[in-house]
Amino acid sequence: MAIEISRLRRQFDGFIALDDVSLTIGDGEFVAVLGPSGSGKTSLLRILAGLDQPDAGSVLRDGQDLLALDARRRGVGLVFQHYALFPHMTVAQNVAFGLRVRPWRLRPKTSAIKASVENLLRKVELEGFAHRYPAQLSGGQRQRVALARALAIEPRLLLLDEPFGALDAQVRVNLRGWLREFHRSFGITSLFVTHDQDEALEMADRVVLMNRGRIEQIGTPEQIYRQPATPFASRFIARGQSLPGEVKGQQLHLFGHVWRIENFAGNDAHEVTVHVRPEDIVLTSLPGDGLKAKLLNLRHVAGTVRASLLVESMDEPIEAEWSERDWARHHGPADDVIGVHFQALSVFASDREGRVLARATLHPPHASFPVAVGPWRRVEA
Numbered sequence: 584m585a586i587e588i589s590r591l592r593r594q595f596d597g598f599i600a601l602d603d604v605s606l607t608i609g610d611g612e613f614v615a616v617l618g619p620s621g622s623g624k625t626s627l628l629r630i631l632a633g634l635d636q637p638d639a640g641s642v643l644r645d646g647q648d649l650l651a652l653d654a655r656r657r658g659v660g661l662v663f664q665h666y667a668l669f670p671h672m673t674v675a676q677n678v679a680f681g682l683r684v685r686p687w688r689l690r691p692k693t694s695a696i697k698a699s700v701e702n703l704l705r706k707v708e709l710e711g712f713a714h715r716y717p718a719q720l721s722g723g724q725r726q727r728v729a730l731a732r733a734l735a736i737e738p739r740l741l742l743l744d745e746p747f748g749a750l751d752a753q754v755r756v757n758l759r760g761w762l763r764e765f766h767r768s769f770g771i772t773s774l775f776v777t778h779d780q781d782e783a784l785e786m787a788d789r790v791v792l793m794n795r796g797r798i799e800q801i802g803t804p805e806q807i808y809r810q811p812a813t814p815f816a817s818r819f820i821a822r823g824q825s826l827p828g829e830v831k832g833q834q835l836h837l838f839g840h841v842w843r844i845e846n847f848a849g850n851d852a853h854e855v856t857v858h859v860r861p862e863d864i865v866l867t868s869l870p871g872d873g874l875k876a877k878l879l880n881l882r883h884v885a886g887t888v889r890a891s892l893l894v895e896s897m898d899e900p901i902e903a904e905w906s907e908r909d910w911a912r913h914h915g916p917a918d919d920v921i922g923v924h925f926q927a928l929s930v931f932a933s934d935r936e937g938r939v940l941a942r943a944t945l946h947p948p949h950a951s952f953p954v955a956v957g958p959w960r961r962v963e964a
């Protein structure tokens with residue numbers, strides 16, 4: 584158990600930036616801290632780095648109090664969004680910086696520093712760039728230098744704050760795969776802050792989803808995507824769309840349609856929020872199979888088809904997304920009424936303050952619709 588963060592709280596002028604945040608990071612784990620702007624991601628990172636202190640809570644590393652250590656003694660490597668490279672230093676001098684500023688007794692010999700810099704530049708695939716200045720590098724190359732510089736001190740913990748934030752989309756995507764591989768080969772415990780869902784889900788072993796200073800959910804990308812713990816998690820991770828429903832006894836009612844739902848919060852009557860993701864609205868063939876849905880707006884975007892649909896008996900349109908291939912297989916260009924069914928539905932019962940009291944993710948089989956009481960598989964309460 585490498586790092587144990589317990590009940591961290593940080594307040595700025597009455598504003599709570601971190602509210603009771605607890606989290607354990609395993610040795611060698613790659614954890615993404617994901618959340619919208621202002622959710623507290625950087626506040627958490629700054630505390631771990633020693634750039635700020637919490638008002639309450641503790642951080643232990645292998646049982647040792649990390650907060651009691653001065654920032655320079657924490658063995659933490661930092662990479663920020665804006666390349667904090669020294670513009671007047673070459674790439675090699677930037678990478679060597681952390682070693683050169685060590686106290687005399689701890690400073691490696693010049694030859695050892697040189698060997699270490701060469702080794703690091705090889706690791707970040709920038710051999711041959713040692714004598715360039717930051718201004719002579721691309722954004723992606725600068726971030727790799729920043730990573731090499733952070734690694735030079737052989738950190739026990741690597742903290743990355745939106746390291747690809749300032750880069751264009753294609754470079755970001757390339758660096759994602761690269762950093763993931765890099766982590767796999769070196770295995771340094773890493774915390775990676777991002778507001779980009781794809782980035783977090785693609786790269787991390789586990790994702791910590793934050794909202795308004797609190798942790799909404801911690802889980803593997805698969806868990807967070809498949810079984811969102813809160814309506815916020817469903818919306819933020821997978822564009823879950825909220826529909827009002829009701830659970831009565833063992834039935835989920837949604838716009839006049841009914842499914843079976845067992846053991847949901849004791850099966851008393853509950854108003855619930857039902858979430859459906861665009862990619863879980865699956866095309867079926869009419870007539871007879873699926874719900875009828877009127878196409879309001881169809882867009883073809885880079886290999887996918889996106890549509891606003893008015894599903895029968897619903898009063899608000901919802902968004903759906905299919906591959907071009909699925910669309911072509913099921914429907915012609917002139918169809919304006921199509922058949923769909925829901926492949927997964929997340930059901931939440933919450934109290935007045937929005938706290939989730941019960942949740943379930945339903946995976947209905949591909950079945951005719953409406954189903955009186957369908958044989959839905961209940962995945963989780």
Ligand SMILES: Nc1ncnc2c1ncn2[C@@H]1O[C@H](COP(=O)(O)OP(=O)(O)OP(=O)(O)O)[C@@H](O)[C@H]1O
Nearest residue numbers: 595596600618619620621622623624625626627778
């Ligand atoms: N030094 C400070 N003084 C006052 N308020 C602060 C300070 N630092 C952070 N905050 C506030 O705390 C909240 C959380 O900020 P934080 O930087 O942790 O968010 P974030 O999730 O990293 O956001 P972003 O993705 O925009 O960087 C914000 O509302 C911010 O305005």
